[in-house]
Amino acid sequence: MQVIPQLPGTQTEQIARFALQLQLNALPPEVLTLAKRHLLDTLGIAIASSAFDFGKVTLDAVQPMGRGEDAAAIGSGLRLPAPSAALLNATLAHGLDYDDTHIGGVYHASAAAMGAAFAAGQATGANGSRVLVAYVAAMEVGCRIAIAGAGELTRRGFHPTAVCGAYAATVAAGMLYGLDERTLVHAMGLAGSMSAGMLEMGDSWLKRLHPGWAAHAGVTAALFGRAGFVGPTTSMDGTRGFYATHVGRMPQPKEMPAFALGERWRVLDIALKPYPCCHVIHAFVDAALELRAQFDVGDVERIECPLVLDWHKLIAEPRAECVKPATPYRALFSMQYVVALSLLRGRVELADFYDRPLQAPDILALANKVWCIDDPLSDYPAHFPGELVVHLRDGRVLRCRKPVSLGTPEIPLSQSALQSKYLSNATRVIHADAAQQLQELVMRIDTLDCLTPMLALSVASTIKEH
Incomplete structure (x- = not known):
């Protein structure tokens, strides 16, 4: 029988250690390429969503929550406090249900990760390399948490994107806000009680909001952690923690999110959507x-x-x-x-x-x-x-x-198909030349000094009605 090495610490402690040690040069080339492709896809969807009724209502809803200049709203360019920007932009990213999915975790990986990373990245003036690494870490962590509850979360009426996304967003925000291992663990502990999302939807807009609320929770939890608010260290694996309450069982050691973290990259299993449907x-x-x-x-x-x-x-x-x-x-x-x-x-x-x-x-x-x-x-x-x-x-x-669909790792979406999808989405709101420029910046985000040029290109002076 194979002996499974037990790394020291709880799940959140191991995840925090991994995230804070992660550097751009440690990312395998295929992970780096995937991250840029998925970020491009996500931004195109978010830009398109900003012109729809739900996008406009979300923008209206977040403005009374507080004033601030931390980060820009995709589509409108309005400056918002970081938690509000995260809420809006992640909602837009998932608003058309056209965003990527980790099939095994039934988890939309990019929306909350992008929302939190872009909000915290702008708030701290982080360069593109740091934002990209935080985005990758958040996607990886979110996928792993969801996989460990695969099937059961949905069966119990929880939306994995919502409840797992809060932890993922906390990782991204915590990395960019400069949290240390202890404070990031506390932040993730707080995020566990902020995570929410039920699949009782009817004809409502609820599901669109889920990754937005997860991103908002992540930024909020990171700010509380940075300020010194103490959270539990056993939020995932405790007797009243995430898996006990949401899944009804403790995953086996090999199923736990921190198992082989950094060795086996789960982000490589995320699928892009060629069709805008479930x-x-x-x-x-x-x-x-x-x-x-x-x-x-x-x-x-x-x-x-x-x-x-x-x-x-x-x-x-x-x-x-x-x-x-x-x-x-x-x-x-x-x-x-x-x-x-x-x-x-x-x-x-x-x-x-x-x-x-x-x-x-x-x-x-x-x-x-x-x-x-x-x-x-x-x-x-x-x-x-x-x-x-x-x-x-x-x-x-x-x-x-x-047995599998187009866009999955087994039948990947070609680069030309991805670019066509992105341009089709983005040009519903912004001019084709701006969309092309944004695409070029996304594909070299790791060379940018800040996110400002990218966000500036995601804004339309006149947003079309839908």
């Missing part, structure tokens, strides 16, 4: 796009989508709401709607949910023929597989199963 649906979109040329939709009798039962309530029920979604956000969380859209239009784009008619008769008619059944072959939460079983009126049955 990531669980992506493999079904891939299957639909492959099958659509093999039959006429008018000949369809029934379409079955094998789906692990854990996800039926989130993306397949109530059936009537999924077949005929009342809002764009409900549509992008509807298996029935997205599969029908994929088969009929041969695409799944942001414009399909926000710019084009949501209740096109042909899409609704086909969505009514889509049914979710159990998937005993699924290896969730390791992957989000997808399969379409198309029953035709002449008795033929066509099948296509995708």
Whole structure:
């Protein structure tokens, strides 16, 4: 039997030690490349989100929380206190549900990490290299915390992005605010009680707010830690800590977030989204796009989508709401709607949910023929597989199963596809030349003296209405 080395300290103590020792030159080249790609993707989404109603409402909401010049709001350029900027920018990053996901942790890794790192980085005048390292550390820590609770957090009604993101954001903010190991541990201990996020959403905007609140909690916890407020050291692994209360069990030693930290990089398993819909649906979109040329939709009798039962309530029920979604956000969380859209239009784009008619008769008619059944072959939460079983009126049955989806590490999104996605999102708000300049700065963020040039390019003088 392999002997697992037990490093000294609690989980938060080991994580704090790792984060504070991490340097840019210690990052493997593939991690550095991934971080820049994901940061570019995240910024494009946040810029696009700033023009939507939820983005404008969030900006209105944070302004009465306090005045300050710490950091800039993406999209508007308004100067805000660091916690408010973190809240706004991370909400924007997740607002379209187009941001990256660690499949195994069911965790959106970049939103809270970017929100906290950019807010604290601007507040402290940090250079791009320090901000990038803090962003990577936060993504890595958040993924690891989520993986240790894989499946169970969602099953219990918690949103991993929200409850794990608070710890991750604290790591990023703490690194940039200059906390030492003791005060960062205390800050993470405080963040554990600030973390929140339930999946009881309905047709609300709640899920969009989750990484924003996590980023806000992280910056707040770091500031409390820096000031000397004492937090618990056993926030994750204590008898009343995170895993005991949120997961109902203590992970095995090899499952713990700090195990092999810095040796095995979990960020390399994060997937980019080619489609602006729930990531669980992506493999079904891939299957639909492959099958659509093999039959006429008018000949369809029934379409079955094998789906692990854990996800039926989130993306397949109530059936009537999924077949005929009342809002764009409900549509992008509807298996029935997205599969029908994929088969009929041969695409799944942001414009399909926000710019084009949501209740096109042909899409609704086909969505009514889509049914979710159990998937005993699924290896969730390791992957989000997808399969379409198309029953035709002449008795033929066509099948296509995708064990993983486009954008995952197994089938990575090309650089050209990523750039196209980024430009499509960013240019909904800013000019194409500004978007191109911002892209160039992001890809060399580690050479920048500060974040000011990047944030200046993310602002539009006139934001389009959506």
